[in-house]
Each structure stands twice: as C-alpha cells, then as structure tokens.
Amino acid sequence: MTSPHAATTVEGLATDVCLPDGTGPYPAILVRTPYDRTRHLAEARGWARRGFAAVVQDVRGRHASPGEWRPYENETADGAATARWIRRQPWSDGRIVAAGASYAAHCALVLALGPEADTDARPDAVIAAVPALGPAETAREPSGPERLLARAGWWAAHGDRPDSDEDALAKALAADPGLLAHLPLTGLPERLGRHLPSWAGLWRHRERGRLPARAAHAGLPLLAVGGHHDHFTEDTLALWHTWGGPSARLLLGPWGHGLAAAPGPDAGPAHRVVLGELYARWARRALAGDLTPGRHGALALGGADLWLPAATEGEPRPLPLRPLHGAVFTADPDRPVRSDDLTVPTGEPADRCLLVTAPLPRPLDVVGTVRVRMRATADTPYADWAVRLVALTPQGRAERLAVGVLRRSGAPAGPADPQETEGGFTVELGRLARRLRAGTRLRIEIAGHHFPAHARNPHTGEDPVTAGRLLASRREVDPTSVTLTLPVLPSRPTPTDPAKEILR
Template sequence: MTSVYEAVGGLATDVRLPDGAGPFPAVLIRTPYDRTRHLAEARGWARRGFAAVVQDVRGRFASPGQWHPYKNEAADGLVTARWIRRQTWSDGRYVAIGASYAAHCALVLALDAEGEAEARPNAVIAAVPALGAAETAREPSGVERLLARAGWWAAHGDRRDSDEDALAKALAADPCLLTHLPLTGLPERLGRSLPSWAGLWQRRERGRLVSRATHADVPLLAIGGHHDHFTEDTVALWRAWGGPSARLLLGPWGHGLLAAPGPDAGPAHRVVLGELYARWARRALSRGLAPGRHGASALGGGDLWLPAGAEGEPRTLRLRLLRGSRFTADPERPVRSDDFTVHTRGIPDRCLLATPPLPRPLDAVGPVRVRLRATADTPSADWAVRLVALTPDGVAERLAVGVLRREEPTDGEFTFELGRATRRLRAGTQLRLEIAGHHFPAHARNPHTGDDPVTADQLLSSRREVDPASVTLTLHVLPSRPHSIDPAKEILR
C-alpha cells in the first residue's frame, strides 16, 4: 500500500492506495473528527482494493480556514470529488462515506451537487447521519435536545481540535452546569469562546436533506442504532431515498454503533461492518444491487434479525393508574432522563400508569403511540412520555420516549409518536408509562413562562392533570414468533 499526503482545495487530505497498478475505485471520507483517526479504516479499504481518501473539513485539525458546521461541506466536497476523478490512480468511481457529521458530508455530495453531476458520488454510505443543524438540535416538535448538543458543541464547536471529555469534565466540576440560566450562557460556564452556540438554536429548517432524498440517483446504505438519537432521521432518509436502491441496517446500538451496544444486544447482533461496507460498495459500483428498499433490523432481546420495515399488528395495552393523575411539573426539580427511579412520597412529579405483567413473551415491532387528554395551567408546556420496561429481574430499561411542546391552549387531546420499537419483551415484563413535564438533561426544561427555553432566565411550576381513562398505549406486535434472516444477504441482495 502507498500513503500520500495532499492539500486538496487547500484542505489536509490523506490518500492510501492499494497495491498494484490500478486504476482503483475510491472512497471519500470528509470528517471534522481528525482524519488521522481513520488510518486503520483507510488501510482496510485499501486492502480491499479501494483508494481511501480521508480529509479534514475546513477549519478542523490540519485544514486551514474557519470552522462553520454544516456550511461549507457541499462546496468543499465537490472540489475534492473533482480532484479524485482527475487522478491517474482513479477509475472514475467513488463512494462517499461517513458516520454522524461525516455522514452529512457524504450526503450533501449526493444531494446538493446541483449542476455538478460529474462530481457526484456513485454511491453513499451514511451511518448514524446528522442530517443538519436543526435536525440535531431539536425534536420534530421543536423541543431542544440539550445534553447531546451541549456535549458536541463543548467537544467540537468553534475550535480547531476536539476535547471529547469537555462536557464531562465541566459537569464534574459543576454538576448543576446545565441547570444554570440562561442556556445561552453555557460558553462562559465552560470557560471558552463558543459564538456558534447561540446561533444553533435559531436554526429550525428541518427536513431539507430528506426532501431532496426523493431526487437521489445513486444507491444508499444507511446504518443506525435503535438507541441512537438520530434513529428516526436514519429511517426517514432510507424511506425517502429515490435512488436505484436503498438499504437499511438497524442494530441494538447507540450512536457509536457496535462500540455502543444496548442492553438488548446479543451475539447475533455483532456484525463486521467494515467487511459489509466493502462488499456493498463493490455491488453498488458494479450495479449489482436489486432495485428497491431492503435491509435488516435487529430484534433486541431476541438475538435475531428481521426484514427492515417489518411491522406487527397494532395492539392497545391495558393500563392502570398508579399515581399522579394530578402532578406538578417543576423545572427546578425536573424528571430526569438519566434516572428511572420513581419517588412515591410527596407531591407527584409525573403521572404513572402500568400494564399488568405480560403473561407471555411479546415481540414489539413497529411504531409506539400514546394518546391522552390532559391540561396544564401555564402558557407553555412540554409533555414528555416515557415507556419503560420493568423486567422480571427488577431492571428498568427505557423503550421509547416522545416529547411535545404545546403553547396556549395547553390543554386538549395529544398524540405522541415514540418512534419504533424492535424488541422482544419477556414474559413477566411490566410496562410503565410515565407522563411528565420535563425530560432533563436530554431535553431543555420548558420554563412555563412562554419564553424561549434557551434564553429564559425565570422558571415557573406548572400544575398538570391527566385523564387516566383517556390514556392509550399502542404497540405493534408480531402475531407469531419470527424467523431470523441474514442481515448481510438483505444488504447485498
């Protein structure tokens, strides 16, 4: 293998070539996370016959310029793509690949290259894709994703290098770091300049890449995790993709994929992603993929795989009220996203309902939906609904969460879409439904004053009332035990 350093468009770029005379197909990885961390990955691609091109995006690590997240990636990517196709070692074909922000870089090359068809990739691999600033910052309902964005901006925002542990270190020094108001003051509390932090929350233009995905004309492989905060975006991208083929792989993983397995991951869910990526890329470049949308989704807790898009039959589960049909949502003492402990003394801070223990195993595969009727006495109110599985062993595991924001009127009938579940629930498992006013620190606290939660400097308590008889929980349940499929066969078909 041969390794070469280039300054493509002025940006730091490493090229690793396979042995032999070539020419070769290429893979392009554009990353804000330090191209040198992709050395092993580049070697793996080169061993499989691909020229690996890895580039620091503008303003990050060895690349000059100013770092403006999501701003320059289409233009800079096109310069690099044209350069690849002019090289003597290139056979003219390349695959744009990446994970998280790097997946965004890959996608904009395929979707934003208007008038630049000759520079577009021949295929795209997008893992846990961060589709855009607005998608990463907010739920579709507008509720702010505080913890994940604070962690990312503390680690990577407005700086050339990264400090992955920046937020953890700041929280260790001040455990109440994220409770201080206003949230726009976070940079001062972190002790460094972070001018783009306030601007992040002004971005509300969701759905641009997904809407463009219908016009895609190249194959897509989308990879995600059931426990990743971008799961719904990954599935939406796959469903909307208009290229000749689209493949989806969803495992019981977090944002780090196999490096972040969930509690429901099993031995069958260990996939050699590098080998699968290379085999898919070969098929995509040779136009050997069958048309249409296919893929595989892991059945968490079941140690098997189902076809992507598989869905059970809707079933409404019976719930009984445990406590808290009237509760107080106090932003000074919010229900925490990282704690499943429920205190049963004092004024309730949430409405709790539960199913009886399941008499037999249940395979929940498909959307999770909750409907309810409720009221709040403040001009703005968030409603957070969390579904928790209480296993026969006494362990509490989060299954799904949905968050809505309602401005005046804050009463009425609400429908919560809690995403998709793909999970086997053992006999004896009890499902607990929690209806609260906050889900902190995963989401910013609604101050209940009507002010923007990011700029608010005052908090009010909110009295809530839920009609227990109105609450319905709908799962999609497979009517019989499923047979496992081979995820590689689905991806490569």
C-alpha cells in the same frame, strides 16, 4: 502517487490517501470528517486491502485543515472540489463512494445530493451511518424540544475550535454539577470558559427535513446504517424511506451512536456485525450496478438475537394500564424529572403521572413506532409533555425502552388542532424492535420535563434557550384516557440474514 499512504492537500484541506497494492486504477472511498482524519488510518487501510483507494480529509477549520470551522456551512462546496480532484488522479477509475458516520455522514449526503448540474462532483454511491442530517435535526425534536445534553456535549467538545476535547462537558459537569441548569442556556460558553459564538446560532435553526426532501430525487444507491439506541434513529429511517435512487438499503441494529462498537443491553451474539467487510461488499455491488432496485435491508430484534427484513412492522395493539400515582402533578422546572434517573419518587407533591401494565402473559415482539394517547391539560399556555416507557423485568430491573417529548399548548386545543382527537393528543415515542419477555411489566411516566437530555420548558412562553425565569406548571391527566399502543408482530417472525438483505 506511488506511496500506499500519503498526505496531501486538496483546495488547501489536509487529505490522506491510502492506495491498494498494484497499479490501479481503483474506485475511491471519500470520508470527510471533523474528528481528525488520522483517527481513520486503520479504516483507510481496511478499504485499501479490499481494493479501494481511501481518501480521508479534515473538513475546513478542523485539525490540519486551515480556515474557519463553521458546522454544516462549507461541506457541499469543499466535498465537490475534493470529488473532482479524485477523478483527475491517475490512480482513480472515476468511481467514488462517499461514506461517513454522524457529521461525516452529513458531508457524504450533501455531496451526493448536491446541485444537479454538477455531475462531476457527485459520488456514485453513498454510505450514511448514524447521520446528523443538519443543525435543526440534531438540535431539536420534531415538535420543538431542544436536545440539550447531546448538543452541549458536542459543542463543548468540537465547537469553534480546530481540535477536540471529547471530555470537555464531563469535566465541566464534575466541577459544576448544576452547569446545564443555569439560565439562560445561551450563557453556557461563559460557564464553560470557552469562546463559542456558534452556540447561540445553533438554536435559530428550526427548519427540518431539507436533506430527506432532496433525497427523494437522489439518483444513486444508498446504504443507511443506524442503531435503535441512537438519537438519530428516526433520521436514519426517514432517509431510507424517502431515498429516490435506484436502490436503498437499511441496516438498523441494537446499537448506540457508536454502532456495533456500542451495543445496547438487548444485543446478542447474532448482532455482532463486521461493518467494514459489509460496507466493502455493498460498495462493490453498488458501483457495479448489481443491487436489486428498491428498498431492502435488515433490522435487529433486540432481546431475541434475530434479524428481520427492514420492512417488518407490527400491528397496533393497545395494552391496558393501571394508574399508580400522580393524576394531578406539578411540572416544576426547578426540580425537573431527570432523563438520567429511572428512580420514581411517589411522595407528594407528585412530579409525574405513573401507570403500569400487568405482567405480560407471553413474550411480545414489538417492531415499529410506540404511541401514547391521553387527555391532559396544563395551567400554563406553553408546555412540554415527556412520556417515558420503561420495562420492569421479572428480575427486578428497570430498563428504559423509549421516550417521546411533545411541545404544545397547555389548554385544550380547538378542533382544528391535528394533535387533538376527541379531546386527547398523541405522543410518539419512536421505534422499538425488541422482544419483551413474559412477566415483564411496562411503566409509563408522563412528566413535564426530561432533563438534561432536553432543555426545561420555562412555562412562560419564552424560548427555553434564552429564558431567564421559570414557572411551575400544574398538570392534570385523565388516567382512564391514557392508552399505550405497541406495534406487535402477530406471530413469531421469520429471521433473515442481514448480509443477504443488504447485498441482494
């Protein structure tokens, strides 16, 4: 192949190859994507400028690749065939880095963690950014609540079609603002006017953790990249923690799903990382075997313009809470607490329990998992407990910090229930890496719904995806039992250089 950028087919799949100047051979970067390979041309040229042959492919059934689009089903075999093809090319030096973000990270990971006997198909290193590990991980929280808005948006945009319409859900919601409230949720395709046979099948996936379990036996280097404001943050961390290869690196910034292109409100100048350059430098060291063994990396401390070593973890510190409202409230799925609205009604009947801390007397550096423990009951045998942590700044702004949703029995559980501790239970709100300013107050909201980010629990015992009726649920919280525990660094942290940690 003499052209620096050429289109070809591999096993019938549309593939672009972008080569560096010179005669080669070169190490290769393989990106397999459902989001249109032509959108990666600038990225491919960037890899080529840095001495890599960039191979970008439309996955089966998407854009220029023929076949049927079946999310998460064909990527191992198709990726393996492409890796074997790369190694047969005259411009290839036999070394491959599988790379990708979101669904493309899934494609890279299943190739890296494929059958042990198929060594010719396995890459030599993997870059997984904001990884969508599998259908179960993307569709549900660990305790079961369905991630409705994110999945409806993805399926409306990309599901069961060869091309994409990124604004499909937004346009449908503009025409019908109550679109996601219609029952049953399996009827969403009809309301969208789309043929989406895979939508109902998505919710049958409940087994989480397959890729992290296989990652424990990985034999190659990993670079995992994520954002603290991404809905796959916990999966990115789980991948890094369980990776069994010779080295694992983590870069976790104050970003959303778009990484550095989607900074959060706590991002600062030091958090503007040129990811392409960092990826290329890491790839060269990974392929040369020059990375220090073990797990290293960097995480951003939002609101402080600092980077910390990835292993940094705060010490658990409970914060006193003052109850404000709603020790007894009604979780009514016909009027659910909204995930997209931080306004708090205080009239009757109450729709959530509210508690607040005193203003922080000094800044707190919070790094690690936030937990809320409480004693509470529901009068229905099937209930979700949604807990939202909000920062109330001295300037009068409300900023969402973290959310956790736990699905459990509404009645007090028996002593064998692992979530029960002295009659209470714990809701994990995920990880924070944030400096909280002096004068900030923290508000805890305990509710029965977090809609439309999560599907409404119907309180009938039916599956929320197929339920056709809804019941209100009376909740009672013991305000004296509610404990907010933050992982607080005991002293001002020592900053690090993220490039140094990634490339060490």
